[in-house]
Amino acid sequence: MTSATLRALCLLAVGPLLRAAEPGPELPVDYFFQTPTMAALTFSPNGRFIACLVPHEQRMNLAVIDLEKGTKSLITKFTDRQATAPLWANNERILFRVDDDGKESFSLYAVNRDGRDPVVLAAGYDKMGTEGGVNTNFRSILGRLEKDPSGILVLASISARDRLDVARMSLKNGSMTVVATAPGETDYYVLDHADQVRLCVVQENQIRQVLSRTANGQPWTKLAEHHRDSPGWEPIAFEGDNRTVYVWSDIGRKTRAIYRFDTTSGQLGDLVCADDTYDALEASFSYQGLRSTLVFDAWKEKVVGVAYGGDRTRFKWCDDEFRALHEKIEASLPDTVHRPVQFSADGSRIVFLSSSDRDPGVYYLYDRKQKKMSELAVIKPRVEPDKMAPKKPITFGARDGLVVHGYLTLPLGRPAKKLPLVLHPHGGPFGIRDDWFYNDEVQFYANRGYAVLQINYRGSGGYGRAFEAAGFKQWGLAMQDDLTDGVKWAIAEGFADPQRIVISGASYGGYATMAGLVFTPELYCAGVNYVGVTDIELLLPKAVPMDRIYWQNTRIGNLADPADRKRIHDTSPVNFVERIRAPVLMAYGKNDPRVHIDHAYDIERAMKRAGKTHEMIIEADEGHGFRKQEKSIAFFTRVDDFLKKYVPPPGTKVEIGPAKVISMPADPARK
Numbered sequence: 001m002t003s004a005t006l007r008a009l010c011l012l013a014v015g016p017l018l019r020a021a022e023p024g025p026e027l028p029v030d031y032f033f034q035t036p037t038m039a040a041l042t043f044s045p046n047g048r049f050i051a052c053l054v055p056h057e058q059r060m061n062l063a064v065i066d067l068e069k070g071t072k073s074l075i076t077k078f079t080d081r082q083a084t085a086p087l088w089a090n091n092e093r094i095l096f097r098v099d100d101d102g103k104e105s106f107s108l109y110a111v112n113r114d115g116r117d118p119v120v121l122a123a124g125y126d127k128m129g130t131e132g133g134v135n136t137n138f139r140s141i142l143g144r145l146e147k148d149p150s151g152i153l154v155l156a157s158i159s160a161r162d163r164l165d166v167a168r169m170s171l172k173n174g175s176m177t178v179v180a181t182a183p184g185e186t187d188y189y190v191l192d193h194a195d196q197v198r199l200c201v202v203q204e205n206q207i208r209q210v211l212s213r214t215a216n217g218q219p220w221t222k223l224a225e226h227h228r229d230s231p232g233w234e235p236i237a238f239e240g241d242n243r244t245v246y247v248w249s250d251i252g253r254k255t256r257a258i259y260r261f262d263t264t265s266g267q268l269g270d271l272v273c274a275d276d277t278y279d280a281l282e283a284s285f286s287y288q289g290l291r292s293t294l295v296f297d298a299w300k301e302k303v304v305g306v307a308y309g310g311d312r313t314r315f316k317w318c319d320d321e322f323r324a325l326h327e328k329i330e331a332s333l334p335d336t337v338h339r340p341v342q343f344s345a346d347g348s349r350i351v352f353l354s355s356s357d358r359d360p361g362v363y364y365l366y367d368r369k370q371k372k373m374s375e376l377a378v379i380k381p382r383v384e385p386d387k388m389a390p391k392k393p394i395t396f397g398a399r400d401g402l403v404v405h406g407y408l409t410l411p412l413g414r415p416a417k418k419l420p421l422v423l424h425p426h427g428g429p430f431g432i433r434d435d436w437f438y439n440d441e442v443q444f445y446a447n448r449g450y451a452v453l454q455i456n457y458r459g460s461g462g463y464g465r466a467f468e469a470a471g472f473k474q475w476g477l478a479m480q481d482d483l484t485d486g487v488k489w490a491i492a493e494g495f496a497d498p499q500r501i502v503i504s505g506a507s508y509g510g511y512a513t514m515a516g517l518v519f520t521p522e523l524y525c526a527g528v529n530y531v532g533v534t535d536i537e538l539l540l541p542k543a544v545p546m547d548r549i550y551w552q553n554t555r556i557g558n559l560a561d562p563a564d565r566k567r568i569h570d571t572s573p574v575n576f577v578e579r580i581r582a583p584v585l586m587a588y589g590k591n592d593p594r595v596h597i598d599h600a601y602d603i604e605r606a607m608k609r610a611g612k613t614h615e616m617i618i619e620a621d622e623g624h625g626f627r628k629q630e631k632s633i634a635f636f637t638r639v640d641d642f643l644k645k646y647v648p649p650p651g652t653k654v655e656i657g658p659a660k661v662i663s664m665p666a667d668p669a670r671k
Contacts (some may be wrong), residue, residue, distance in 0.1 A: 023413035023449065024387050029637045031382055032444040035060065035629045038377035041351050041363060044088045045146070047344030049113060050351070050376075051086040051094050058629040062086055062096050064113045065376075067349070067365070075115045082627065083109075087141060089171050090149035095141065100124060102591040102623020108138060110171055121174035135174050142166060143191050146345075153179065153195065164189075166197050183211055183220045190235045192242040193301070198263075199235045199245065203228065206550055210234060212263055223266065229469065229554070233259070233268065237294050240301030246272065246294055248281060255279050255464040258293070258306050258316075273306040273316040279462050280308045280316075295340055297322065299347020299368065309462050311393040311405075312357075312436035313337045325366075329354075329373070337437070351376065357391035357409075359383070360438045383438075387412070389446035391436055396489040398458075398482050402470065405463070406455040406486060407434060408495070411446045419451040420500035420647055423487055423516070426454065427507030429479060430468055430555060431461035441504075444636060448643065450502070451495055457482035472555050473564070475536060476515045476571030483512060484520050500647055504528035504639075506625060507595060510586075511536075514573035514603070517580045526646045527584040528639055531595050531624055534574040534603040538596060574599075577606045583613035585642045587635055589622030615642065 035055040042051050050065040054074065060082040062075040076083055078098070084106070086096040092113055097106040105124030111117065122138035135156075142153040151168045158165045159181050166180035166189055180189070184202035192198045196215045201208055206228050211220040226232025233249035236258070243263055248256045257274035258281075261267070273280040281293045295305035297319070304319035305326075317323035329338045333354055342351040348368050355361030360383055363376040391409045398404050410416050422445045426434045434454040442452045456463070457479045459471020471479050483503075490496040503516045503524050510532015517527045533539060540552050540559055557564035569575060584607075588600035600618055607614045617638060619631055626632045 023411065024447070027387070027447050029444070029640055030633045032440045032447075033629070033632045033636055034380060034382060036360070036379045037381060038363060038379065040084070040086055041342055041376070042086055042088060043342050043344045043349065043351070044091050044113070045144070045345045046091050047346055047349050049088075049091070050342075051088060051096075051113070053083055053086065055629075060084070062094065062111070064094070073115070075111060075113070076118075085141075087144065089144060089152045093149075093171050095121070095152065099623075099627075101621040102589050102625075102627060104593045104623060108135075108141075108174075119174070121169060121171070135169075135176065137161075138169070138176070139164060142189065143195065145195055147195065153191070153197075155189075179216060184209070190237060190245070192238045193240060194242060196242075198238065198242075201234055208232065208234070223263075229465075231465065233261075235261070237296070237303075239303055240296075244269075246303060248279075250465055253464075254466060256281055258308075272318065273308060275308065275310060275314075277463065278308060278310045279464060280306060281462070282307050282309050282313065295322070296343070297347055298343045298345055307339060309433070309435055313339065355379075355437055356385070357436050357438055358385040358388035358443075383443075387447075388438070388443050391439075391442065393436065396486060398478075398485045400478070402458060402467075402482075404455060404457060404482050404486065406453065407436065408490070409442050409446050409452040409454075410495070411449050411451065414449060416451075417494050418497040418650070419495060420449060420650075421451045421453055421487070421490055421496035421502070423453050423455070423483060423501065423503045425457065425483055425503070425505040425509040425512040426460070427505070427509050428461075429457070429459045429471060429475075429508040433460040433462045441636075444640075445504075448640070451490070453486055453490055453496075455483055455486040457486075473557055473567070475511065475556065476519060476573075477567075480512060480515050480519060483516065484523065487523060497650065500525055500650075502526045502528070502643065502647060504530070505532065506530035507532060510595075511573070514584070515571065517582055517584060518573045518576045519579070521579050521581040524582050525648065526582050526643060528642070529584060529586040529603075530635075531588055531592060532586070532599070533595055534599045535572045536568045537572065538598060538602075540568075574603050574606050577603070577612055578610045580607075580610070580612050583615075583642070583646045585615045585617075585639060587617040587626070587638075588619070589624060589626065590618055590620045591623045594624045 039053045048067055052063055053060040054063040056077055057079045059078050061078055062083045063072055064075055065072045081098050083096045083098055086094055089095050093110055094113055095110050097108055099106050107120055107124045108122040110119050110121050122135035137157045139155040142155050145151050151170055154167050154169045155164045156167045156176055157163055158178055163182035164186045165178050165182050167176040167178050169176050180197040184204055187201045187203055189197050190199035200211050207225055208228050209225040210223040212223045213220050231251045233247045236246045238245055245261045245263055247259050247261045249259050250256045256279040258272040260269040262269055293307055294303050297304040304322040305315050305317040307313055307315055336354045336356045338352050338354045340350050341353045350366040352364045353361050360380040362378050364373050365376050366373045389409045389412050391407045394408045395403055395405050426432055433456045445452045459468055459479050487501055491498045501524050503513045505513045510529040513527045513529045514532055514534055517524055557568045559565050588597055590597050604616050622631055626635050
């Protein structure tokens with residue numbers, strides 16, 4: 001595809017991006033990577049209290065806000081671990097989960113709102129077979145039992161190790177009683193508003209079936225089925241009448257739309273929300289977070305809106321009162337997305353999160369009776385939005401004509417011409433996408449004077465089934481070509497200096513970093529690989545469930561197939577490090593359950609043998625990304641130093657030759 005075609009497909013005008021202002025000062029690394037002051041807010045059932053996470057000794061801990069007294073109390077005081085995902089079981093008891101040094105082996109805790117009577121209800125999987133291995137068949141919380149304050153609904157593998165049953169868990173001792181035995185290989189369940197397990201999606205031999213019943217204990221009947229990789233529909237959540245269900249469907253469509261479905265008549269009903277470019281679901285939509293795309297108003301006992309991820313989060317309101325309220329808030333806080341994230345059980349109080357591309361966000365409490373909004377917490381008070389760089393949606397045409405979306409962030413106070421550029425591919429890769437909202441790393445790079453290009457390459461989620469499927473078996477191939485074409489587009493548009501292109505990403509983005517350095521070495525002057533895959537074969541264990549085998553074989557490849565095995569070898573960066581010309585900084589967590597530490601050890605050995613310039617960081621008590629504040633700040637300080645050392649100044653003609661070895665001291669604990 002020609003440069004003229006690339007320019008023609010761009011939706012971003014150059015004019016508005018040119019800035020006359022002087023560049024701002026270089027801000028310290030910890031300005032961007034400090035822990036949020038508050039996160040994960042959730043109402044008690046009576047609406048008087050809010051449980052949330054707050055920092056204490058550089059770790060996120062549980063706190064409770066008393067809205068009547070205007071007080072905030074710290075409930076836990078972890079200094080070695082972090083609390084996550086608080087949820088009220090009743091007006092006195094709070095549930096939360098705790099990870100162990102990045103292993104993603106979450107234990108389930110319960111504690112009173114005054115901090116008394118803490119108990120571990122379920123231990124993480126790594127405690128299995130040990131003295132601390134209580135309830136290791138627990139999987140996740142499903143919902144609060146409104147009429148049973150002594151228990152909670154959970155998912156647990158009780159009937160079989162590979163099945164998800166619904167169980168009632170006692171808040172006193174963690175004992176579990178099955179409420180609904182899994183009718184098959186269940187992916188997820190949907191409760192109605194009377195806490196009845198009414199719908200589920202099971203998958204057998206890649207056929208996904210939607211099952212329905214009238215109440216607990218009643219037989220399941222099939223409503224619909226479709227192959228997991230073919231158009232179909234699946235439930236999201238019940239309307240307040242416990243009869244109507246909101247579902248997503250891509251039958252006869254390129255993108256997923258939201259419809260109503262009547263469980264009594266068995267008919268797919270009205271179209272609620274649709275977009276021809278984007279799925280009418282939030283970018284963070286997942287089968288375990290189905291309610292997140294719907295805005296349910298407990299006061300009116302109905303869905304009042306749908307949130308979905310377009311170029312930024314968009315809303316389709318189904319209720320005139322709430323539409324007017326949202327318009328009023330937008331008028332007072334323009335250029336910001338205002339998302340209702342929590343409703344009190346009676347609907348009288350709502351927590352809004354207002355955030356943007358330049359603002360990490362502010363939590364507001366809206367009192368519906370008094371029609372008054374008050375500030376609860378500024379998520380990162382040190383961040384001044386007017387010092388942050390705007391993020392603009394862009395599109396360009398890939399070499400095969402596919403239209404690819406993304407975002408371009410240009411540094412403040414610098415002409416949008418021949419800037420150093422960081423290509424920042426997202427992780428995943430499948431079903432995930434970059435969005436418009438504030439991103440610490442993006443703003444960190446922009447503050448250092450870099451343009452930042454984020455590309456939702458084929459395989460990314462949010463653009464319909466076909467766009468995601470276009471990335472299957474395309475690691476290092478068409479997915480990587482989309483990234484390369486994005487860089488060439490930025491160069492052709494004049495934004496990027498071709499001599500100063502950096503590639504930096506995490507997880508799959510780390511793979512894309514290494515693939516870029518290996519397969520297009522002429523394009524990049526430096527790379528940052530953060531917990532990235534380096535050998536695709538290591539992702540394909542043989543002893544996995546049948547469902548996982550299908551996913552591996554169709555999305556990545558089948559090692560038993562000679563053609564797939566060759567492709568996997570030929571697109572694994574660890575096998576071709578001799579092609580690398582640019583220096584690379586790499587960082588891994590030793591406890592990473594997703595990208596095994598062998599990816600780090602193997603690539604480092606290969607880099608040393610080839611005499612390539614590299615630096616390696618391995619943190620013993622971290623996992624898939626550095627979650628501890630001090631480790632995160634230390635890592636990005638190293639990134640800062642690395643780029644200042646290796647990215648050439650403007651106007652420098654780069655002659656890329658043989659690399660030098662600048663590896664870190666050997667770790668005696670490594671293999």
